[in-house]
Amino acid sequence: MPMLEVANLQKHYTLHGGMMASVFGGRRVVHALNGVSFNVEQGQSLGLAGESGCGKTTTAKLILKLLRPTSGAIRFAGRDISDLEGADLLGYRRQVQFVFQNPYEALNPRFTILRAMLEPLVIHGIGASALNRVERVADALRQVHLDPPEAFFMKYPHHLSGGQLQRVVIARALLVEPRLLVADEPVSMLDVSVRAGVLNLMRDLTRRHGLTTIYISHDLALIRYMCTTTAVMYLGTICEIGSTAEVIGRPKHPYTQALVAAVPDPDPTRAERVVKISDTVPTPLHIPVGCPFADRCPMVMDICRTVRPALRAIEGVRVACHLYEAPEEVH
C-alpha cells in the first residue's frame, strides 16, 4: 500500500468578481487543479516541478489539509483524510510535517527558538517532562548543525540568518517524528552558498529517519538532486511522471522538454539551447478542452485541441501526450 495516494484531485476557486460580475452573472472559476493523481511509496522522494500557477503548491496545501479539495481523494496509509477530525486530525498533522519557502515567516517573531520548538511537543504530548522536551529540542538543533543548541535557545528569529532559520524550521518539523515531509521551495529564499548545506541536511536527515518526502520546486536542478521520482505539472495536471533520471534526463512531453532546455547552465561552454514555445503563460481561468499545453506546443496536432490526453506508460514513465499514442489512435 502506498503511503500517500492522491486520486483525481481537483481544486476550483470561484471568483466573486466585483459589481459587474454580480449584475451580469459572469461567475468565473479558477481551475487550480484539474485531476491530479499520483502515489508516493514509503521512503520515496517525489519532486513536483512546474512553473508558477501550475498547481504544485495547491497540491501541497491539499495534502497538508490546509485546503479542502473540490473533488478527488487523498489517502494517507490507506485512510481517506477528508473526514479526519479531532484526535485523528491531530495525529495526521503530527505524521505529515512541512517546510515552507520563507523561514522568516514560519516562526513566530515574538517566540524564542526554544519556545517555538517546544510548542509542537506540547501540542502533541511528546516528552515525559519539561526537561525531557528541552533535551529533545537540543538534540534536534544539534542534528541540523546548530551547535551548541543552548546558544540558540534564547535567540529570537531576527537574530538568525535565513539559513539558520530554515534549519530551525527543519528541526522543528522533525521533532514530532513525522512520516511524510512536504517541502515547498525550501531553499529558494536562501543564498547559493547556504542552499547546498540545507539541501544536504534535509537529504541526510530524511534518509536517516526513513522519511517519505515531497519536494515542490520550480528548480529542476534541485529536484534532480533531491528526488528519485519527478512529476512535472502544467496548468493543474501532471504531464509527465517517472524516475527523475528519465524525466529530466530524457524528457518526453514537449513541455518537459522545453522546461529542461530553458534552464540556464552554470557552465558557459555548454551551448545555448533553443526553446521554441511562446512565453505567454496561460491562465487557469480558461482551461482548454483538449491538452492544456496545446496552445504553446510546437508539435501540436488536431487531436490535441479536442481530446485531453491521459497519462499513459511509455518507456518506464507516464506521459500525457498524444504524440506517444499508437498512430491508429491518433487518426
Added chain:
Amino acid sequence: MALLDVERLSVEYQTLQGTVRAVRDVSFSLPPGRALGLVGESGCGKTTLARALIGVLPRNARITEGAVRFEGTDLLRLPADQFNDYRWRRIAMVPQAAMDSLDPVQRVGDQMVETIVLRGNLTRAAAADRARELFAMVGLQPDRLRLYPHELSGGMKQRAVIAMALALRPPLVIADEPVTALDVIVQHQVLQTLRDLREALGVSLLLITHDISVVASLCDDVAVMYAGRIVESGTVRQVFAEPRHPYTMGLRNAFPSLRAEQEHLVPIEGYPPDLAHPPQGCAFTARCPFAIPRCWEEDPVLRAEGDGQEAACHRAHEAPVLRVQAAEAFARLAGDEIRSAPREAC
C-alpha cells in the same frame, strides 16, 4: 578607452548598528560593447555598487572614496544637474523588481512616451513612434502599449522595462537581477532578448545577479563580489573553468546543475561577515578551507593572475592545486563528508 572605469570605490551606510562598509575599494572597467556580470550573494554590495554608479543611493549611504569614470568623465565630481543628464541618456538602469517599477495607473505606452519626451527632447508623436519601435525590438506587439501594467504578464512587463531603458539609446545599461522573479521558460526568452539586443545595438551591459548561470549565458566577463569587495574577475570562461579564488571554487561546487555529472553538492560553511565590523584580514577567511595565518591578518588586494584574470587571494598562485582539493576541503570544513551518489545517475 573603457566605457566605464570604476576606481577604488567605497560606499558606507550609517545605520543604528554603526557604519556598514557595503562596498569596499572596488575597481573594474567595462570596455564598450562588453557585458560584465557582477555576481554575489545578498548583502555582498552588488546593488549598492550599481546604485552608486548612477548616483541613486539611499539617504543614509555615502561614497567615501573613489571615482566612477564614464567616457572619461568622473560622474561623482559632476554637479547634480549634469549627472542627471547621464541617467537614461547615457546610462540606463533596469532596477531590481523592475516589473513593479511601472506605474499601475498609467498605460505602459504613456509611461514610455513621457520618459522619452522628458529625457530625450522628442515631440510626443516622435516619442510614440520610438515606443512602438522599442516594443517591437524587445519582442512585444506594439499594440500592447495601450495596456495597463496589470494586463501584462511578468515577462512582458520585464520586456517593457527593458524597452524603456533602451529608449534613448544609452551606450550602457545596468540591469539588476533582470530575470530573477520570472519562470524558467520566460526567463530563457528574456535572456535571449537581451542577447539579441546586445548584438543588434552594441550596447554595453552591467548585469547584477546572484545566479551564476545567468551570467554564464549572457556575459563576456564576470566579477565575483564577496563582503563588499571584488574577489575575482576575468572572462566568464576563465573564471568558471579555472577559478582562482576559493570562494569562486566553493560557489561552483554549491550550485546544483541540471546537466553536469554531480554526485554531491558542497556547501560553503558559515555566513558572510558583518560589514559593520569587517574582519581585519580577508573577509572570506572564516569560511575558507585554505586559510593560512596570513589571511587572518592581511586583506589581499585584487592582483592580476595572468590572461586578464584577477584574484584577491594570498594563495592565488596555488590555484591549480587548490581547485582539485576544493570540493573535499569545503566538505570537510562543513563537517559533511563526501558520500556516494544518492540517486540513479542521470
